[in-house]
Amino acid sequence: MKEKKFSSHFDLDTNAEVIEELIRMAKNIKKMHEEEQELGLNKDEIAFYYALSKYEVAREFLIISNQ
Structure with a gap:
C-alpha cells in the first residue's frame, strides 16, 4: 500500500521504477x-x-525589452 502511494507521485507503478527514474534523472x-x-x-x-x-520566457523578455 505504501509503495503505491509513494510511486504515484511519479506516475509509476513501483518503487523500483521510481528509483530507476531518479537514477536516470541524476x-x-x-x-x-x-x-x-x-x-x-x-x-x-x-x-x-x-x-x-x-x-x-524568451518571448516575454523580448516584449519587456521593446517597451
Missing part, C-alpha cells in the same frame, strides 16, 4: 553539469541561456 543532471562546465559559463549565464531556451 545521470541527466550530471551530464548537463559537465556540459555547462565545458562551456565555461557561470551559474547566472547558464540560467540566462536556459531561460531563453524556453519560448515563453
